[in-house]
Amino acid sequence: MTHPITHTGISRRRAVATLGLGGLAVTLVPLSAEATPDSAKKLLSDLVKAAPKAGKVQIKTQEIAENGNTVPVRITVDSPMTDADYVKEIHVVSDQNPQPGVASFRLTPASGKAEVEFRMRMAETQNVIAVAVMSDGSAWTAAREVKVTIGGCGG
Amino acid sequence: MADIKPKIRLPKDAKKGDIVEIKTLVPHPMESGQRKDSKGQVIPRKIINKMTVAFNGKPVFEAKLEPAISANPYISFFFKCSESGTMDFAWTDDDGSVYKASEPLTVA
Numbered sequence: 001m002t003h004p005i006t007h008t009g010i011s012r013r014r015a016v017a018t019l020g021l022g023g024l025a026v027t028l029v030p031l032s033a034e035a036t037p038d039s040a041k042k043l044l045s046d047l048v049k050a051a052p053k054a055g056k057v058q059i060k061t062q063e064i065a066e067n068g069n070t071v072p073v074r075i076t077v078d079s080p081m082t083d084a085d086y087v088k089e090i091h092v093v094s095d096q097n098p099q100p101g102v103a104s105f106r107l108t109p110a111s112g113k114a115e116v117e118f119r120m121r122m123a124e125t126q127n128v129i130a131v132a133v134m135s136d137g138s139a140w141t142a143a144r145e146v147k148v149t150i151g152g153c154g155g
Numbered sequence: 156m157a158d159i160k161p162k163i164r165l166p167k168d169a170k171k172g173d174i175v176e177i178k179t180l181v182p183h184p185m186e187s188g189q190r191k192d193s194k195g196q197v198i199p200r201k202i203i204n205k206m207t208v209a210f211n212g213k214p215v216f217e218a219k220l221e222p223a224i225s226a227n228p229y230i231s232f233f234f235k236c237s238e239s240g241t242m243d244f245a246w247t248d249d250d251g252s253v254y255k256a257s258e259p260l261t262v263a
Contacts, residue, residue, distance in 0.1 A: 070225040081235070094223060098189045101221035105232070110215040112174035112235030118218075119225040121187070152225070 035100035037127075040093045043100045044131055044141075047091045052131045052141035057090075059130055059144040068122040068152030077114035077132040077140070081107075087114035089133040096126035121152040159183060161244060161256045169236040170263050178231040179206070181246050181254060187222035203228055203254075205247040210260070211240040236262045 044052070060074040079087045086109045092102040105116050114132070129143045164178040181203060188200025200222060208216040216232050234242075239262045246254045 097223050098187070099222060102223040103221060104219040106217035106219075107232075108215050110210065110213075110235055110237075111233050113233035115176075115233055116218075117229070117231040119229050120223050121225050122223075 035093075035095055035097045035126075037095045040095040040100040040127075040129060043093050044091060044129065047104065048089075048131050048133055048139050050133070050137055050139040052139035054141060056140035057130050057132050057142035059128055059142050061128065061144060061146055064147045064149065065122060066149045068124070068148040068150055070119045070152070071122050071146060071148075072117065072119050073128060074115065074117040075130050075132075079114045079132075079134065081109055081112055081114055083109045084135070086111070086135045087132050088135050090114070090116060091131045091133075092120075093129050094120070094122065094126050095129065097121065097123050102128070122146060122148045123151045124148050159254045161246065161254055163244060163256055163258050165234075165242065165258055165260060168261065168263060171236060171238075173236045173262075174233055175236060176231055177208075177234055177242070178229070179244060180227055180229045182227050183246075183248075185220075185222065185224055185226045185228060189222065201249050203246045203248055206230060207245050207247075208232070209243045210234070211238070212243075215242075236260065238262055 056078045058076045062071060065071040075090055077087045079085065087107050090105040093100045094102055102120055103118055107114055125147045127143045127145050131139055131141045133139050159182060161179060161181045166175045169175050183203050186198055186201040190198045192198055202220060202222055204220055206218040207214065215234060218230055220228060240260055242258050242260055244256045
């Protein structure tokens with residue numbers, strides 16, 4: 001792992017001291033992309049107990065995102081949204097960002113329509129995965145690949 | 156960060172039974188905790204991690220946000236109009252501050 005401090009022309013002693021102080025932060029915040037298809041899947045299985053089936057969920061977003069800093073994503077779930085049958089939760093993860101979590105939404109029958117929109121960061125080309133949990137406990141999922149031209153996590 | 160003013164757009168006139176989209180945006184850097192400053196020090200994470208919406212005191216929508224949400228978080232959701240009332244919005248920052256806003260909703 002190359003630490004950026006070695007490129008800034010600071011003396012080695014100074015660099016070592018800074019590294020010592022920053023060591024804890026560095027171990028807590030990895031430099032490389034940490035979310036993987038596996039960690040995204042694990043997070044989803046922690047969030048959602050039922051095994052999700054494909055269907056009912058639609059992800060609308062850009063096929064190619066020029067700016068990974070802000071990619072609009074709209075998620076729609078097929079549901080009558082009545083007191084007896086509604087979408088309780090929508091969870092969104094991605095599989096190549098520094099962390100897999102993106103957002104979780106909690107809806108109610110008062111929502112009328114199971115649809116949310118937000119804007120997210122994407123470090124690189126990756127899949128966005130959404131899982132909807134219904135009031136009967138069943139879970140439905142969809143995934144969508146977004147190609148990213150310029151990543152949105154750099155400093 | 157005291158003067159964070161959320162922007163909310165909801166319809167002025169709605170009829171009973173209408174399903175309307177409510178759009179919200181909060182000016183906030185959503186510092187992810189992944190970036191470094193010019194000295195190579197990690198800039199600590201500071202994001203809005205939760206948004207809650209209640210109508211006439213009853214919770215109707217909630218969002219839990221992660222650092223993957225863009226700066227100036229924009230969230231839109233839907234609401235079925237049944238009666239006139241007040242929609243209360245609250246956003247919780249990592250530092251514990253809560254940014255609040257309320258909007259009247261008139262249902263004909």
